[in-house]
Amino acid sequence: MNNRLTIQEIATLLSVSTGKSTQDAEKFLREFVAVVSVGVLSDRVVKIKGLGTLKILLVEDRESIHVNTGERILIPAHYKYSFIPDTELKELVNRPFSIFETTEINDSESFPDLEVSLEDEPESESESDDEALVVSVGPSKENKPEIQRAAETSLDLLKEILEETPTDNNPVVEEEVTGNPLTDVLDNDAHVDNEPEELNSVLPSNESVDIAKVISSYYGYESENQVSSSNTHMTSVKYNHYAAAPAKKKRRKRSFGKSLLYLLIIGALGLFFLGLFFYFQSKEVKNILPIMVESVPQLEEIQIATPDSIAKDSVQIKSSPETLPITPSTPSTASLYLDTIVIKSGDRLTLVSQKYYGHKLFWVYLYLENKDAIGNPNHVPIGTSILIPIPQKYNIDANQKVSLDKAAALQTQILNEE
Amino acid sequence: MKNKELITELSNRLEWNSQEVTDMLDSFCSIVGTHLIENDTICLPDLGNFEVKKKADRVSVNPVNGKRYLVPPKLVAVFKPSTALKAKLKEITDNE
Numbered sequence: 001m002n003n004r005l006t007i008q009e010i011a012t013l014l015s016v017s018t019g020k021s022t023q024d025a026e027k028f029l030r031e032f033v034a035v036v037s038v039g040v041l042s043d044r045v046v047k048i049k050g051l052g053t054l055k056i057l058l059v060e061d062r063e064s065i066h067v068n069t070g071e072r073i074l075i076p077a078h079y080k081y082s083f084i085p086d087t088e089l090k091e092l093v094n095r096p097f098s099i100f101e102t103t104e105i106n107d108s109e110s111f112p113d114l115e116v117s118l119e120d121e122p123e124s125e126s127e128s129d130d131e132a133l134v135v136s137v138g139p140s141k142e143n144k145p146e147i148q149r150a151a152e153t154s155l156d157l158l159k160e161i162l163e164e165t166p167t168d169n170n171p172v173v174e175e176e177v178t179g180n181p182l183t184d185v186l187d188n189d190a191h192v193d194n195e196p197e198e199l200n201s202v203l204p205s206n207e208s209v210d211i212a213k214v215i216s217s218y219y220g221y222e223s224e225n226q227v228s229s230s231n232t233h234m235t236s237v238k239y240n241h242y243a244a245a246p247a248k249k250k251r252r253k254r255s256f257g258k259s260l261l262y263l264l265i266i267g268a269l270g271l272f273f274l275g276l277f278f279y280f281q282s283k284e285v286k287n288i289l290p291i292m293v294e295s296v297p298q299l300e301e302i303q304i305a306t307p308d309s310i311a312k313d314s315v316q317i318k319s320s321p322e323t324l325p326i327t328p329s330t331p332s333t334a335s336l337y338l339d340t341i342v343i344k345s346g347d348r349l350t351l352v353s354q355k356y357y358g359h360k361l362f363w364v365y366l367y368l369e370n371k372d373a374i375g376n377p378n379h380v381p382i383g384t385s386i387l388i389p390i391p392q393k394y395n396i397d398a399n400q401k402v403s404l405d406k407a408a409a410l411q412t413q414i415l416n417e418e
Numbered sequence: 419m420k421n422k423e424l425i426t427e428l429s430n431r432l433e434w435n436s437q438e439v440t441d442m443l444d445s446f447c448s449i450v451g452t453h454l455i456e457n458d459t460i461c462l463p464d465l466g467n468f469e470v471k472k473k474a475d476r477v478s479v480n481p482v483n484g485k486r487y488l489v490p491p492k493l494v495a496v497f498k499p500s501t502a503l504k505a506k507l508k509e510i511t512d513n514e
Contacts, residue, residue, distance in 0.1 A: 003458045010449060010460065017445040020438075028442050031431045033465040039419035039427070041506055049421040050447030054497065056507065079507050081466075083497030092451045093470055093495045100490030105477065 040081075052085035338388040343380050356388050358398035361407040364414055365394045377414065454495050466499040 007029050014025035036054065040046045044056040061077040091098070338356060341347075349363035357365075367377045370386040380386075397403045419427075428439045450460050450468055460468040475491040499507075 003453075005453055005458055005460045007461070007463065010446070013449050014442065014445055017449065018442055020442070025442070028428070028432060028434075028439075029446070029462070031428055032443075032446070033462050035424060035427045035431065037465055037503055037506070039424065040503075041510065043419045046419045046424065047421050048424060048443070048447070050444060051450060052495070052497070056510075078511050081497070081499040081503070081507065083495075085495040089447070089451050089454070089495055093454050094493045095455065097490060097492050100475075100492075102487050102489050105486040105488050 050086060050088060052083055052089060055082045055084070056080070057082045336390060336393065338390050340385060340387050343382055343384045343386065345382055347380070347382075349374075349377060349380060349386075352386070352388070357391060357396050359404065359407075361404055361411060362394075362396050362398070364407050364410040365389060365396060367414060368394075368410075462500075464500055464502045466497055466503055469496050469498060470494070471496050 007026060008022075011022045011026035011029055014020070014028070015022040018025070020028075036046050036048070040054050040056060046054045048054070056079050059078050059080055062075050064073055064075050065071065066073050085093070341352065349366050350360035353363040353366055354360045356362075363377070366386060366388065367374055369389045370384075373384050373386060374380050391397065395403055395406075425436050425439045425443065428434070428443075429436045432439065434442075453460060454468060454470050457470055462468075471494050473492050473494055476489050478487050478489050479485070480487065
């Protein structure tokens with residue numbers, strides 16, 4: 001290996017392989033060198049079978065720049081030796097690398113990309129963990145306002161419920177306390193009962209989720225008393241919580257993420273229950289309100305115009321003919337008039353038009369209909385009772401340009417009259 | 419100078435028959451080959467050295483269709499002429 005083989009060593013090897021004496025072999029080698037050197041100089045090419053071709057090539061003169069001085073110099077034409085090994089020798093020498101072949105490279109398979117992708121692999125794994133955490137934390141933050149609101153409104157209620165509910169509820173709550181590694185959170189929870197607003201704003205998202213969980217569990221008991229079907233939901237929630245509790249104790253990254261997921265699910269369920277609760281509550285309120293108002297017949301007219309919560313709905317409802325029989329007004333005017341309102345402080349014809357017809361331009365029809373009562377459309381006296389005509393009477397449609405144009409033309413006409 | 423001319427020239431000089439020279443030349447070439455595989459250098463004074471060089475892998479581009487090819491690394495037998503042989507070459511250049 002890496003030996004320099006001299007003529008003597010080669011001669012020894014030759015004598016072994018051919019059976020000639022080393023002297024003869026050495027003599028042969030010297031003659032060989034002499035013949036080749038003479039031959040290459042005279043013929044400029046020597047072909048040695050099994051070794052290769054030795055040639056003398058002409059290098060034409062060329063210009064170059066001197067490395068040190070930077071001057072342009074002319075390199076004169078000269079000769080050089082060129083040795084091209086025979087294919088036999090070439091393949092013999094290149095045997096270690098013969099397995100490789102020239103391959104076409106696609107742009108996407110370039111080496112820098114491969115290296116980059118290899119380097120990215122471990123990073124992406126760690127990133128995915130982080131992302132999972134971030135993602136799981138994100139929604140809880142979004143839920144936070146809702147949870148806060150829910151906590152504020154319902155914590156007092158829940159506390160009452162807890163106190164009212166029989167003692168078999170208490171062990172569950174205590175278990176939750178022991179199963180939770182974040183005991184300080186529960187301390188906070190205790191304080192939340194006293195100062196819900198402050199602590200909820202201070203609490204991190206995780207803890208707010210805990211609150212939601214507690215609320216959900218509390219609410220579960222509340223609903224247990226009311227609705228039997230929610231009982232199964234509640235038990236599943238409890239089960240999830242207990243399953244999550246031991247996992248959290250390990251405090252490992254993965255298990256933490258899993259427990260976060262469980263918490264999220266529990267929080268979502270709690271929110272769902274709360275949403276249902278408030279939905280039914282608000283429905284009850286809505287149901288109660290009309291009954292109360294109907295019991296006072298004098299307020300009939302005002303009732304439809306005043307409640308802000310119903311106002312938005314009433315615009316659509318009033319415009320649809322289905323609700324016409326519902327509107328409490330005299331049967332004779334019901335077919336011609338949507339409603340009769342009494343102008344209050346701050347009311348304008350345009351606002352009334354916007355409310356009933358969907359566009360302020362249609363105030364002109366209100367004016368035309370109540371011309372006798374109104375007089376000056378820019379100054380309608382408070383307490384004036386005006387009739388709201390049905391849209392069909394003047395082809396009122398806020399979505400049609402023709403109707404709007406007609407109203408606009410009428411408006412200019414009315415304003416010019418004054 | 420072809421291989422046959424080389425053999426006849428050698429047989430004339432050594433006063434061997436051509437068969438002996440052919441055998442000797444073949445065995446010499448095989449020895450050179452086997453020792454080049456083992457990364458040895460064959461030194462022939464007044465002629466030069468036969469060596470093995472490793473050519474690194476490279477990317478070549480076909481100028482016609484722009485396709486890129488990865489040319490694998492390879493081992494190449496090279497001949498390094500001795501200074502004496504180079505000097506003779508210079509004499510040719512000077513004589514012209």
